[in-house]
Amino acid sequence: MESIVTVNQTDIYNDWNYLHEHGETAFKEVNTTKYLAKRLREMGAPFELFDNMTGMIVTLGSGSPMIGIRSDIDALKQTYNGKMGIFHSCGHDAHMSVVLALVQYFVNNPEELKGTLKVIFQPAEETVTGAEKVIKSEKLPHLDVLYGLHVTPESEVKAKEAQPMLEAAATRTLWLTIRGKAAHAGTPQLGANVIDAFTELNEKLRSIKLKTDLPYSVTTTMVHAGESSNIVPDYGTFAIDFRTRTNELMDILQQKIFDAIDNVQKREIKIAVDGNDLSPASIPSEKANSVMRNAIERVLGKEGVVPPKPNQGGDDFHFYAYDGLASESTMLGLGCNLKPGLHIPGMTFEKSSMIDGAKIMIEAVKSTQQEFN
Missing domain, CATH: 3.40.630.10 (Zn peptidases)
Structure with a gap:
């Protein structure tokens, strides 16, 4: 009609x-x-x-x-x-x-x-x-x-x-703060470089694989660290956007992301997670x-x-x-x-x-x- x-x-x-x-x-x-x-x-x-x-x-x-x-x-x-x-x-x-x-x-x-x-x-x-x-x-x-x-x-x-x-899709954004230990760039071994920690974490995120044919993504969308070219930075912030086709896949993916974050935290490197902007x-x-x-x-x-x-x-x-x-x-x-x-x-x-x-x-x-x- x-x-x-x-x-x-x-x-x-x-x-x-x-x-x-x-x-x-x-x-x-x-x-x-x-x-x-x-x-x-x-x-x-x-x-x-x-x-x-x-x-x-x-x-x-x-x-x-x-x-x-x-x-x-x-x-x-x-x-x-x-x-x-x-x-x-x-x-x-x-x-x-x-x-x-x-x-x-x-x-x-x-x-x-x-x-x-x-x-x-x-x-x-x-x-x-x-x-x-x-x-x-x-x-x-x-x-x-x-x-x-x-x-x-x-x-x-x-x-x-x-x-x-x-x-x-299910989407979520995390804002993370990495804290390390400052040092002179000439003696980096005395510090804990947050850029190194970020790089390690980003590689772990890029290597995440889910057992599914459905589309999903993990993307670093923002990063900032360091204020001087001759100092090992002890503070940095970045954001991660991740998406999955279903809510069930989101549960699996975010657990893998949190596991990756935990694995990067060692010695003086600490990562704080802020934001729970989940959209189902x-x-x-x-x-x-x-x-x-x-x-x-x-x-x-x-x-x-x-x-x-x-x-x-x-x-x-x-x-x-x-x-x-x-x-x-x-x-x-x-x-x-x-x-x-x-x-x-x-x-x-x-x-x-x-x-x-x-x-x-x-x-x-x-x-x-x-x-x-």
């Missing part, structure tokens, strides 16, 4: 224009939250702000099933054309605009909402810390299903196409995927459905299922001819695709009761 959903295109474009020009970084989305609150009040949509952080939860309808919709709201601090700025280069401005349209639709058509709808405007996705803060706030009940969305590069999905699931891999849900696939078909036709493809990117959206707050979940991969890619300031996409995205998400919510009751 073809979709008969209609949304206010002018509102979507106006929302995007404002949000695009007023991006804010993780947990600093103060004006973004104020704008969202203003728009929700104009709609007559009830919402609750989070305590001591940005963002909010909108509640519409009643009864079961308990349906969640999540939109991330933060932007990225980046340099573009020689100037530092804050950019919505990951498309969160589009996500918010789509979800605001969804809220407006169900405010205007309450009879089409079967169950309770919880709409989460979540801060700090880019630092993979926002979702867990929302969960720990205890303002969100257990969800039968949670839907999210993400604009997708043209190289993966084109406009008038969409994926019913984005197969995100997507947890496939056939029920949620089926709902989203059917919603895509109603809006874009069968030819608009693109099968999910493995992706080494991560998203803290998957914490909701990983931590057990959502029984089922899926994230729509919205094609919009986005180029050259995500996290690139100045990236562009076809704004009309936000209309398709809003209709797909609305159709998914409308048909959820059939699958989850």
Whole structure:
């Protein structure tokens, strides 16, 4: 059955224009939250702000099933054309605009909402810390299903196409501090060189092998040590990014990484680990995927459905299922001819695709009761 959903295109474009020009970084989305609150009040949509952080939860309808919709709201601090700025280069401005349209639709058509709808405007996705803060706030009940969305590069999905699931990888970043012993560069044997320790550790990380055909990676992404050319450095910092296709593989890989760290610590070399920025891999849900696939078909036709493809990117959206707050979940991969890619300031996409995205998400919510009751 073809979709008969209609949304206010002018509102979507106006929302995007404002949000695009007023991006804010993780947990600093103060004006973004104020704008969202203003728009929700104009709609007559009830919402609750989070305590001591940005963002909010909108509640519409009643009864079961308990349906969640999540939109991330933060932007990225980046340099573009020689100037530092804050950019919505990951498309969160589009996500918010789509979800605001969804809220407006169900405010205007309450009879089409079967169950309770919880709409989460979540801060700090880019630092993979926002979702867990929302969960720990205890303002969100257990969800039968949670839907999210993400604009997708043209190289993966084109406009008038969409994926019913984005197969995100499990990702984690560790920040490490190495402490050694300083000495004159002419007598290095009297010191403990943190650069030597880093080199040894990096070689151990590069030699890690997992028994799997699935993709995984371990990458040193930052390193700094030493302030003088004639002193053996006794202090250094570096970061490691590692990714796996599944959460089970992540458990195995991170244990091998911690074993490598322990093996390098000897004599005066000590390594401290900071940061637990784990972002779980997507947890496939056939029920949620089926709902989203059917919603895509109603809006874009069968030819608009693109099968999910493995992706080494991560998203803290998957914490909701990983931590057990959502029984089922899926994230729509919205094609919009986005180029050259995500996290690139100045990236562009076809704004009309936000209309398709809003209709797909609305159709998914409308048909959820059939699958989850």
